[in-house]
Amino acid sequence: MTGFDAPSAIYLYIDKKMQDHGLFQAICRVNRLDGEDKEYGYIIDYKDLFKSLEGAIGDYTGGALEGYDRADVAGLLENRLEKGRERLEEAREAVKALCEPVAPPKDTGAYLHYFCAADTLDQAALKDNEPKRIALYKAVSALVRAFANLANEMPDAGYRNTEIEAIRQEVDHYEKVRHEVKLGSGDYVDMKVFEPAMRHLLDTYLQAEDSEVISAFDDLGLVELIVEQGLGALDKLPKGIRDNPEAMAETIEHNVRKLIIDEQPVNPKYYEKMSQLLDALIQERKAQALAYQEYLKKLVELSGKVKKPTATTAYPTSLNTPARRALYDNLDYNEALAVKIDTAVRYTKKDDWRGNRFKEREVENAIREELGEYAMKTPEIFELVKNQREY
Structure with a gap:
């Protein structure tokens, strides 16, 4: 097996003399990307070979790869702190650009309106806005990773103490936005497989206070949690949603709507009826025809019908599947x-x-x-x- 065939690695620890082919191939292996979570590799040089590394590249282009320009291998080695700062700044700008159109005051409701739907009666909006949400999730994840890569060395990367704290608060803010949008749209269940690694980064480099709240959704989506626990499940939502009655209502409506959309192909007639019931309930809320607590009770009841059709509909005994x-x-x-x-x-x-x-x-x-x-x-x-x- 050659160095080019060997599995990708994230860290390369150099604790012995290396040169020429072997050194170049080892660098290529640690630089090889094999997933979204790996942005670049790290070289820990115990033998102070950095100058030799530059020589190895020069020698290699003049030997086994004779005929290749130096430009073909340019950028193989870069300063980790410089590159880390560059990526962090790019990630910050990317997230800010995505969130720039969100209407003032850019609170939980405003983010839900922009990334989910401005009107929960609009049955197509949640699906139509999915590309925006996916872009947000990826951009914030990239921001968290970029911050984590530099978190312990930000002064060395050229940041002042005031800048470090401002950036930490910024990352914390956008991570909370990401989480609220995922819960508010019902996307959390679809993407929860990616949460453990992100949770580790957040707990390590930002703060761990919210981990108990988030863990409530590790195995169940919001609708499932509501069906199992009733109104008590709503206490497990993030504070930004929980303290805003309209955001709370819209979050549940979006989650029920997404479940209806997802299950529609399995039983179009039944879920068309559920969609009509949801629309009627939303219209009652908008017309303020129901007290808020009464509305929530009806929404919980509807959630049960959407999640468990057999629990609320009497079918003939022969229809046992x-x-x-x-x-x-x-x-x-x-x-x-x-x-x-x-x-x-x-x-x-x-x-x-x-x-x-x-x-x-x-x-x-x-x-x-x-x-x-x-x-x-x-x-x-x-x-x-x-x-x-x-x-």
Whole structure:
């Protein structure tokens, strides 16, 4: 295995004499990027070979890589503190640019309106604003990593004490914005796999006070937490949301809306009805037709219906699976036909049938045959079947 084939590494500890090919290949290995979390590698030079490193690059371009310009390997080695400061400043500017359009006073509500939806009745806004949220999450994560890389050496990087504290508060502010937007939009569950490493950086270089609040959402999304714990779950939301009744209401509405959107393909008719109920509830809130606590109770009740359809809807006993219930809801509540199609699909489908044109055609034909006089609904029902997790 050559140095170019070897796995990527983040740190290179030089504790012995190295030169020429071996030295150059070791540098390439630690500089190789293999994911978003690695921005560059570190070289810890116990043998004071830094001057030799520059020589190794020169010798290598004149030896095994003869014919390559020096420009081909320019930038292989850079001053870590200079590069760290450059990246931190770039990350700060990137986050500020993303948040610049947020309306004054740039509080929790303003950020939720800009990155989620200005009006929770707008069913398309949450999805349409998803690219802005993803850009925010990535930019703030890059800012936190850039700050963490320099946090213990900022004076050496040229920052004054007042600048260091201002930057720390800035990073803390934008991390809280990121977290509130993720919770407010319902994106937290989708991205929580990335949270442990980020949590470690925040606890180490910013502050750990909020870790207990955030941990409430480690295993459950907001809607799931509400279904399990009722109104008590809302006490676990960040203070910026919790202390703002409108932000609290919009956060729950966005989370319920996102769940409806995500589950819509599994049972279009049922979740269309849930969407209508949510719209009606939002309109009541906007018209101030309900006291705030009464509104929250109704929202909790709706969350249960969205998350657990069987807990609030009485289905015939033969409809004992989610797929059968979805077919029933989308076949004008025809119990016998729903059972027949479910049986036909289970009998016909083969392993890995989705995405295989011939296997899909067999399932579609079986559905068409069972539909009989409703054959015109075959494409709709076939798509519904494809979206069922149990098939």
